[in-house]
Amino acid sequence: DIQMTQSPSSLSASVGDRVTITCRASQSISRYLNWYQQKPGKAPKLLIYAASSLQSGVPSRFSGSGSGTDFTLIISSLQPEDFATYYCQESYTTPRALTFGGGTKVEIK
């Protein structure tokens, strides 16, 4: 099974900061990587698919990059509504598994 490791597990940042979250796969997954945002008590929301394609309606301050085993989610200028937990997910093993990373909690500094 593919393992997905996110880092950091949590971070503190201020409004306006540039935030970088990384996700590493235990084997090459090409660009089969998705990112989700989850706020407390809510279902996750898709941000990015195929490593760098922005889902419709998602602000352009969110961007994704990477291929193979190493991927990055960047929030270019953190906004108050971006404080949440972010998860990466591999889709290399579709239709099964689609393993998630452990999550990165972005908190207010």
Added chain:
Amino acid sequence: QVQLVESGGHVVQPGGSLTLSCAASGFIFSDYGIHWVRQAPGKGLEWVTFIETDGRQKDYADPVKGRFVISRDNSKNTLYLQMNSLRNDDTAVYYCVRRERASLSRTYYYFFDYWGQGTLVTVSS
């Protein structure tokens, strides 16, 4: 608009059974593979099971294999998850999730584009 509405979450004793339902609307249900994803209290997301459009292909995560059964009724636009031999560590919010795909450079990429609001299953004596 696309909606997925889960129901059936309850408190159940260890070893008990429960069936969750997910009612879909706003899209052609039979065109989409559907997954269940769960989240234990304070924990991350865990993929549970999947069913293909026609119901013939299914897959399960190892922790639930042999205990959970996924099914769908395309005539009723409804997905089911039958959960047997429940354990304390099955306690979680269970989400019904639609799998979408996109074609980029002649390659298909899959992702979860719509999620239900979740239903809480608590396994406790």
